[in-house]
Amino acid sequence: MLRLLSFAIFLATWWIAALLAGDAKLPAPPVVLAATIAEAKSGALFFNLWVTLARVALAFTLAMTLGSAIGYLMGRVRLANRLGDPWLILLLNLPALVVIVLAYIWAGLTEVAAIAAIAINKLPTAVVTLREGTRALDAALDEMATVFAIPRWRTFRHVILPQLAPYISAAARSGLSLVWKIVLVAELLGRPNGVGFEIGVAFQLFDIPLLLTYSLSFAAVVLVIEAALVQPFEARLSRWRPRAA
Amino acid sequence: MQLEVDITGKTFENAAGERHDVLAGINFTLGAGEVGVLFGPSGCGKSTLLKILAGLDHDYQGHISRPAGARIGMVFQEPRLLPWRSVEDNIRLAAPLIDETKLSALLTTLELNAHCSHFPGELSLGLARRVALARAFAVEPDFLILDEPLASLDDALAARLRDQITTLVGSRPVMTLLVTHNLDDAIRLGDRLFFLSPRPARIVHVETLRTPRADRSEAEVDGIKADLLRLDLAKL
Numbered sequence A: 001m002l003r004l005l006s007f008a009i010f011l012a013t014w015w016i017a018a019l020l021a022g023d024a025k026l027p028a029p030p031v032v033l034a035a036t037i038a039e040a041k042s043g044a045l046f047f048n049l050w051v052t053l054a055r056v057a058l059a060f061t062l063a064m065t066l067g068s069a070i071g072y073l074m075g076r077v078r079l080a081n082r083l084g085d086p087w088l089i090l091l092l093n094l095p096a097l098v099v100i101v102l103a104y105i106w107a108g109l110t111e112v113a114a115i116a117a118i119a120i121n122k123l124p125t126a127v128v129t130l131r132e133g134t135r136a137l138d139a140a141l142d143e144m145a146t147v148f149a150i151p152r153w154r155t156f157r158h159v160i161l162p163q164l165a166p167y168i169s170a171a172a173r174s175g176l177s178l179v180w181k182i183v184l185v186a187e188l189l190g191r192p193n194g195v196g197f198e199i200g201v202a203f204q205l206f207d208i209p210l211l212l213t214y215s216l217s218f219a220a221v222v223l224v225i226e227a228a229l230v231q232p233f234e235a236r237l238s239r240w241r242p243r244a245a
Numbered sequence B: 001m002q003l004e005v006d007i008t009g010k011t012f013e014n015a016a017g018e019r020h021d022v023l024a025g026i027n028f029t030l031g032a033g034e035v036g037v038l039f040g041p042s043g044c045g046k047s048t049l050l051k052i053l054a055g056l057d058h059d060y061q062g063h064i065s066r067p068a069g070a071r072i073g074m075v076f077q078e079p080r081l082l083p084w085r086s087v088e089d090n091i092r093l094a095a096p097l098i099d100e101t102k103l104s105a106l107l108t109t110l111e112l113n114a115h116c117s118h119f120p121g122e123l124s125l126g127l128a129r130r131v132a133l134a135r136a137f138a139v140e141p142d143f144l145i146l147d148e149p150l151a152s153l154d155d156a157l158a159a160r161l162r163d164q165i166t167t168l169v170g171s172r173p174v175m176t177l178l179v180t181h182n183l184d185d186a187i188r189l190g191d192r193l194f195f196l197s198p199r200p201a202r203i204v205h206v207e208t209l210r211t212p213r214a215d216r217s218e219a220e221v222d223g224i225k226a227d228l229l230r231l232d233l234a235k236l
Helices: A002-021 A029-042 A044-076 A078-095 A096-107 A111-135 A139-147 A152-190 A195-207 A208-237 B045-052 B085-096 B100-109 B125-138 B155-170 B182-190 B216-231
Strands: B002-013 B019-031 B034-040 B061-065 B072-075 B143-147 B176-179 B192-196 B200-209
Touching: A002 A029, A029 A044, A044 A078, A044 A111, A044 A152, A044 A195, A044 A208, A044 B125, A078 A111, A078 B200, A096 A152, A096 B019, A111 A152, A139 A152, A139 B072, A152 A195, A152 A208, A152 B085, A152 B155, B002 B045, B002 B155, B019 B045, B019 B192, B034 B045, B045 B085, B045 B143, B045 B176, B061 B125, B061 B176, B085 B125, B100 B155, B125 B155, B125 B182, B155 B182, B176 B182, B182 B216, B200 B216
Parallel strands: B019 B200, B034 B176, B034 B192, B072 B143, B143 B176
Antiparallel strands: B002 B019, B002 B061, B192 B200
């Protein structure tokens, strides 16, 4: 109910702003809706959304897996931390644009370059978060697992992983938002399809309804994924916590 | 099956880089079916000693021979349960091969049947201790380590839990090592009492109780206690 209300307020604000600013700068909702329906009918909307989503999924999975593993290693092994730390700081502070441009120059305007560039942008934040999580692991529970001779894999799954879960979920949450942002830049600069490419085209043609069509559809997809995947997953992970938290 | 302990020294370096001697001379053996009690002032190094005996700390001088492949069950001072697993899953994680009848008998002895699906965060300390105890027994240990299992429980609950420990320890031949601050608990539960000096800890007196645990009368317990108090162990 509240969500519907908040959506209605958004729509109303948009409509009023459109009336004040004029159609040339901000088209009213029906105009954008018409453009959206046209794009949907031609199939271009779904194709581009799908392509972008696939890139997000690949880059996100790659960065999370690799980043979590590296972060865990750096949190556990002092040598790994010493070796990895300068790289980490470099990557953390490298602008996304630099990574994307260099990736396209070195690997060509390819799918691999785009996905690698997006993943490299997200990687260091996952590493940092997981490293902190690993440092915060409870040594008392480790001792318990050792005394009871619980096999390594079971210890990892039942003792370590649940302690890392909040950190993994924080890394996923912040990482996902980062990937949503960067994927469009990567597409704008070097891919022939996807939401980012279409927005680039719309910008060059000054086609504001088309631009809004893609921006809003993209935002809708992000919201649906948050509500349908990320939030239920987080709720499941924290079901053992007392209710108030 | 026998545990032989001969620790000649253990030093510990604190965060400021100062070295402390924690253990000086700890020498005893413990056979199957025997309950040894470590009794000594707070901070004398009992927990350090238990850590060494449990195989968690290998940095000490001396020698320990634990039977090869001996299964260890341990109740830590804090229960150390996994907060994200239910009571039953906590027990099963340590003892994945336990059979159903044994598990349910254990849960009945410790009066935990009603709490199987609860999470540890929902339990009182007394209950959590009992779960930790259930976990230690579920692995069918050859060597059982109990680190102050009765501390900070009220008298009635402590007495009940003590009886439950007696029952469980009596039910199979296990080497048991118990740490306590309470002389009553020590006399009721133990077969041999090892009295430790203040830090660095060494064994200053060994009291062997000849009457089997189950046959010790109140009067006998009081008598032993009076004798031990007369020894004035603080001065040894």
